[in-house]
Amino acid sequence: MQLSRVEKFFFDNPLRTLKQRKVEAPVMFRNLVLREGSSCLEVGCGNGTGALIINQKFPLSRLTAFDCDPLMVKKARKLLNLPPHWARNVLAGNIELMVADAVDMPFADNNFDACFAFGLLHHIAEWEKAVAGIQRVLKPGGIFAFKEIFAPMFKSRIVRRLFPPVSLIYENDLRQAMDKLGFKFVFWKGNETGCFAQAVKR
């Protein structure tokens, strides 16, 4: 689901970019090695910062990044055309941006070596379907690296007001759903309010 105006402000400003670059990505990418020429996907790319960070870190031949919100994809396109100072060395010619829905992804099965998502699933009512889609489009052995926020984070009324979740996901629900789909976790850092994780498609 598209973000509210307040959320868009929080997810599209220089402080968010700094946090995503310096705090989130280093944890999400911990010990993750992708071979030269890998083909990757970013689901819920927002303003495109994540795509630049991913492309800066890994030697990819192709990065497909999509969001359900056409306005965010437009912003991402703008960012890629005129990269900020920190991304001036990032080539963006291999990044393809598009509008799409994580619940109904327009990609072939067994297509990507890795898939990334920064805080996406709690924005989706049918989040299990989105995870199943990610599993479907990953190649066997492919990796799903993500950050997610769990239900207890939204106990606070202020947090709920500012960042209304579409789905209240608990750690166990996510782990069970992914286990059932055949994912094997290889990295997990988190607590009851959220996590950074990497899981391999078996």
Ligand SMILES: C[S@@+](CC[C@H](N)C(=O)[O-])C[C@H]1O[C@@H](n2cnc3c(N)ncnc32)[C@H](O)[C@@H]1O
């Ligand atoms: C919390 S924001 C994160 C944006 C960006 N990745 C970041 O970390 O700054 C979640 C993004 O997922 C997008 N989104 C929500 N539901 C989606 C869906 N079903 N399919 C694709 N994108 C979705 C929203 O439009 C939003 O841009």
